[in-house]
Structures are given as structure tokens and as C-alpha cells.
Amino acid sequence: MLNNATVSQLRSLKLQGFAEALQQQQEQANCLDLSFDERLALLVDREVHARGDRKRARLLQRAQLKYPTATLEDASFEGVRGIDRAALMGLALSTWVDRGETVTFAGATGLGKTWLACALAQYACRQGRSALYLRVPRLAEELRILHGAGGFRRWLLQLAKIDVLILDDWGTGSIDPTTRGDLLEIVDDRVGQRATIITHQLPIEHWHAWLGDPTIADAILDRLMQNCRRFHLEGESRRTRGAAARAAVKQQKEKEDQKT
Numbered sequence: 238m239l240n241n242a243t244v245s246q247l248r249s250l251k252l253q254g255f256a257e258a259l260q261q262q263q264e265q266a267n268c269l270d271l272s273f274d275e276r277l278a279l280l281v282d283r284e285v286h287a288r289g290d291r292k293r294a295r296l297l298q299r300a301q302l303k304y305p306t307a308t309l310e311d312a313s314f315e316g317v318r319g320i321d322r323a324a325l326m327g328l329a330l331s332t333w334v335d336r337g338e339t340v341t342f343a344g345a346t347g348l349g350k351t352w353l354a355c356a357l358a359q360y361a362c363r364q365g366r367s368a369l370y371l372r373v374p375r376l377a378e379e380l381r382i383l384h385g386a387g388g389f390r391r392w393l394l395q396l397a398k399i400d401v402l403i404l405d406d407w408g409t410g411s412i413d414p415t416t417r418g419d420l421l422e423i424v425d426d427r428v429g430q431r432a433t434i435i436t437h438q439l440p441i442e443h444w445h446a447w448l449g450d451p452t453i454a455d456a457i458l459d460r461l462m463q464n465c466r467r468f469h470l471e472g473e474s475r476r477t478r479g480a481a482a483r484a485a486v487k488q489q490k491e492k493e494d495q496k497t
Contacts, residue, residue, distance in 0.1 A: 258283035293363055300358055300368040303405065307356040317348055317472040325353065328466065329360050334400055337430045339465040343437055347474025350436040354403045357434060366400035374409050377416040384415070397426035401434065408439030408447050421453050428460040435461070 247256035258280045297305060309329055314321050320342075333340065340357070342350040358368035383389040396402065402423075412420075427433050439447060448454035 292365065296362040296365070296367055297359065300362055300370060302355040302358055302368070302370045302403075303372075304352050304355040305359070307352050307359055309356050309360050312353065312356055313349075317470055319344065319470040319472075320353070320468045324468070325357075329357060333466070334361055334366055334432045336464060337427060337432055339433045339435065339461045339463075341435045341437065341441070341465060341467045342470060343440070343468065344470030344472075345438060345474065348470040348472055350470060351405050354405065354434045354436050358401045358403055361401045361432075367398070368401040368403070369396070369399045370403045370405065372405045373407050376419075377413060380416055380419050389419070393422055393426065396423060397431065399431060401432045402427065403434045403436070405436050407435045407437040408444060409437075412448065414450070417448055417450055417453050420448075421457050424457050424460045428463060433461070441467075 244256045244260060247253075247259065262280070309325060312322060312325060328340065340354075342353055344350055355370065358370065362368050380389065383392050424433070444458060445451070445454045448457060
């Protein structure tokens with residue numbers, strides 16, 4: 238019989254997958270007919286997969302995605318033009334992360350830009366990559382806190398190691414000189430090395446005016462556009478379409494209730 242002390246020792250060594258697989262082998266008579274090497278191979282394989290699952294869970298948790306459950310498999314393109322499943326999957330399966338590319342999703346509100354960005358980042362996490370979601374309009378306040386606490390430089394170094402960075406709602410609201418300079422630092426650390434996803438409504442030709450300072454604007458745009466894939470989404474807002482559908486269902490239900 239399996240010695241419980243052995244299982245306890247495996248768990249203390251953080252070999253959770255190994256321990257669980259070993260217990261299961263003891264409970265399955267057909268596994269006992271396998272050779273030592275075969276059983277060991279199965280145990281090691283279980284531990285490798287368990288560690289991979291834990292790593293992916295940690296990466297997804299740290300990514301702080303706005304839509305953590307968004308997946309490429311669930312992407313819907315009904316009523317949206319400018320991107321389709323083939324284009325999205327082609328991007329996801331390419332070397333865009335390794336090449337440190339910029340991906341932009343442009344379009345009016347409600348077309349799913351942020352959702353698609355999160356789905357791409359979620360897929361990257363499933364492949365063992367790190368990701369992080371940042372909302373640009375909220376970034377100024379967070380940066381002020383970091384500067385005030387003296388933690389900006391350390392945060393910047395940590396951010397430079399993130400494989401996929403989402404900058405959501407780029408070009409929304411005004412931008413102050415400090416945040417503008419910080420954005421240049423963030424972008425400069427990533428060019429050609431780490432991937433960046435930007436969602437925006439403001440057309441790219443207006444980014445220069447939004448950034449304000451001509452020198453910094455030139456530097457940011459030059460770095461972002463060096464290796465960039467651009468998607469412009471068009472169509473009816475999903476939020477509007479969803480509200481209309483719910484209203485129609487409610488109206489139909491009211492009619493049926495009146496008949497009864």
C-alpha cells in the first residue's frame with residue numbers, strides 16, 4: 238500500500254501533480270501492471286502539466302484583464318467589419334509577441350475593441366507569456382502616485398519585462414506633460430522587444446495633436462508605428478444591438494402575457 242508519508246513529502250516539496258497522480262495509480266489496478274519507468278514517466282508528465290496550469294493561472298491573475306474570460310474561441314464578428322476570425326487567429330498564431338509588434342484596434346465605442354485585445358492577451362498567457370492591462374485615462378493618477386512614492390523607476394523596469402501590454406482607450410481625455418513623458422519611457426522600453434496592444438477611437442492622424450509636445454509625439458509615434466498591425470473596426474455598437482434585442486424580447490413577453 239502507498240505510504241501516506243511519501244505523499245505528504247511530495248506535497249511538502251510542492252509536487253502536487255506528482256502526489257495526486259501517484260495516489261490515482263495506486264487506486265487503478267491496471268496501472269500496477271506498468272513497469273517502473275512507465276509509471277514514473279506518467280507521474281512526471283502529470284507534474285509538468287500541473288505546473289503549467291498553475292503558471293497560466295498566475296499569469297492571467299496578474300494580467301488584470303478587463304475581460305479575463307475573453308477567449309479567441311468565443312470571439313464573435315457578427316455585424317463588425319474590419320476583422321474576422323481568420324485575421325485574428327492568424328495574428329494570434331504568428332510571432333507578433335516575439336517580434337515586439339504593436340497591434341491597434343480602432344473604431345467607435347461598443348465594437349469589441351477592448352474585448353479583442355483581452356482575448357489576444359489571454360491567449361498569450363495560455364502560451365506562457367506575461368500580460369498586463371492598463372487604461373490610459375486612469376494612468377495619469379496611477380503614475381502620480383508612483384512618482385510621489387518613489388516607485389516609478391522600479392515599476393517601469395517591471396513593465397518593460399511584460400510580454401504583452403494593453404493600453405486601452407488611448408487618446409481619450411487630455412494628457413499632462415508628466416504622463417506624456419512617462420508614455421514615451423513606456424513605449425521606448427518596448428519597441429522591437431515587447432508587444433503592445435492599443436485600443437482607440439481617436440484616428441491615428443490625430444494622435445500627434447493629442448500628445449501635444451511635437452518632439453515627444455514624434456518619438457512615440459515613430460516607435461509605435463515601426464512594426465504595427467492596424468485593424469479598423471466598423472459596424473453597429475454591440476451594446477446598442479444588445480439593448481435592442483433585450484427590448485424586443487421584453488416586448489414580445491409582454492404581448493404574450495396580455496394574451497394570457
